[in-house]
Amino acid sequence: MAVWALGINHTTAPLDLRGRFAFAIDQIQPALHGLRASLARHPEVAILSTCNRTEIYCAGERLAAGHALDWLARTGNVSPELLRSHTYTLEDGPVARHAFRVASGLDSMVLGEAQILGQIKDAVRAAEEAGALGTTLNQLFQRSFAVAKEVRTSTEIGAHSISMAAAAVRLAGQLFEDLSQIKVLFVGAGEMIELAATHFAARNPKAIAIANRSLERGEKLASRFGGEVMRLADLPARLHEFDAVVSCTASTLPIIGLGAVERALKARRHRPMFMVDLAVPRDIEIEVKALQDVYLYTVDDLAAVVQTGQANRQAAVAQAEAIIDAGVQSFMHWMDQRGSVPLIQQLNAQADEWRGAEIARARRLLARGEDVDAVLEALSRGLTQKMLHGAMAELHAGDHASRERASVAIEHFFLRKSR
Numbered sequence: 001m002a003v004w005a006l007g008i009n010h011t012t013a014p015l016d017l018r019g020r021f022a023f024a025i026d027q028i029q030p031a032l033h034g035l036r037a038s039l040a041r042h043p044e045v046a047i048l049s050t051c052n053r054t055e056i057y058c059a060g061e062r063l064a065a066g067h068a069l070d071w072l073a074r075t076g077n078v079s080p081e082l083l084r085s086h087t088y089t090l091e092d093g094p095v096a097r098h099a100f101r102v103a104s105g106l107d108s109m110v111l112g113e114a115q116i117l118g119q120i121k122d123a124v125r126a127a128e129e130a131g132a133l134g135t136t137l138n139q140l141f142q143r144s145f146a147v148a149k150e151v152r153t154s155t156e157i158g159a160h161s162i163s164m165a166a167a168a169v170r171l172a173g174q175l176f177e178d179l180s181q182i183k184v185l186f187v188g189a190g191e192m193i194e195l196a197a198t199h200f201a202a203r204n205p206k207a208i209a210i211a212n213r214s215l216e217r218g219e220k221l222a223s224r225f226g227g228e229v230m231r232l233a234d235l236p237a238r239l240h241e242f243d244a245v246v247s248c249t250a251s252t253l254p255i256i257g258l259g260a261v262e263r264a265l266k267a268r269r270h271r272p273m274f275m276v277d278l279a280v281p282r283d284i285e286i287e288v289k290a291l292q293d294v295y296l297y298t299v300d301d302l303a304a305v306v307q308t309g310q311a312n313r314q315a316a317v318a319q320a321e322a323i324i325d326a327g328v329q330s331f332m333h334w335m336d337q338r339g340s341v342p343l344i345q346q347l348n349a350q351a352d353e354w355r356g357a358e359i360a361r362a363r364r365l366l367a368r369g370e371d372v373d374a375v376l377e378a379l380s381r382g383l384t385q386k387m388l389h390g391a392m393a394e395l396h397a398g399d400h401a402s403r404e405r406a407s408v409a410i411e412h413f414f415l416r417k418s419r
Helices: 015-019 025-038 064-076 080-084 093-103 115-129 135-154 164-175 191-201 215-224 232-241 258-267 286-290 310-339 341-367 372-396 400-414
Strands: 002-009 044-049 053-060 088-091 183-187 207-212 228-231 244-247 273-277 294-298
Touching (some): 002 064, 025 115, 053 064, 064 080, 093 310, 115 135, 135 310, 164 294, 183 191, 183 232, 191 207, 191 244, 215 228, 372 400
Parallel strands (some): 207 228, 244 273
Antiparallel strands (some): 044 053
16 A cells, blocks of 8 residues: 655645635535545545645555546646646655654744644544545554654744734734724634734734624634624625735635725725735735735735744754654554555464364364373474475475575574574
């Protein structure tokens, strides 16, 4: 069995292409069912989808990677040739190294960011619930969690890390002289919005509002920051009230359009608006970026900001890579042992068959009143002869080279001296 991965990420594909392959957490299970149906023999499969990457992990036949790429291309409605030019494919050891680096935050846009670990755990949980996670992938991911934990506790890889949310606050501070005088609207109520709201709330803005499809979840988040909640349907009419807008939803289509922003700017008499779109695919139409008095940033635009402090963390990277190296070696050793399992099972079955035959023979002899010592002697001799029959046959048959190979093997397995 082979382990392989197919993926695109922030280093290989632009945001709009990545957006075509973004799966919300409630879409993962149906996607897994569709993917497994398109692959031979329904292998173990997991899908990791974040704003920076979409990756398919599989334990099964190597040839299935091509079918997986075709399935992903159909899902994103692009040609396989276009997708192939932006993807990477990894097998065996490199897959383990990649998974461990991703879990440890070494492959993220924000070096050392911790959010990715929770996203991987969500992906694993979805694969388990879909019945797509088997022993091999479970081992890969459980080991990735253990490696990530060791990297976090043994190195300073996460020190001085600047998150996307913190970068958004930093950019807003460059536009507005005093963040305590602005009104901030957060669109969505997920983990990323919660993180962004926490960072902005620390600057005591004049007002905070949460616009979300589910009012209940929006109210829960708004209450934490003393803010108000509104329906997404009310957003266009109230957009002009806010100086800063941060959006991150699971919508497959933009929810803030060019027309809505143009009307908001007119109502604001063209006072500047700061907008951050953390969603993949986009929440805010790309045309908004061209408007005067709008400062729109996407996750890719924030990349340069989050690199600040990266030099301070590079010293920890080598130490983290050493931990990952050890983890990869351990996983590959486990994989090698897994390859021997069928042979071990066959050997055990054969030994059980021999043992059963000799015990049955011994019981028949005892039932006829044969001497116990003689029966035990015959039992041990019978087992020994059965165990050595194949080895003895190899020593007496075949050409000289075959007998030499058999001799080496027999000496190794039967005649090694104890140390």
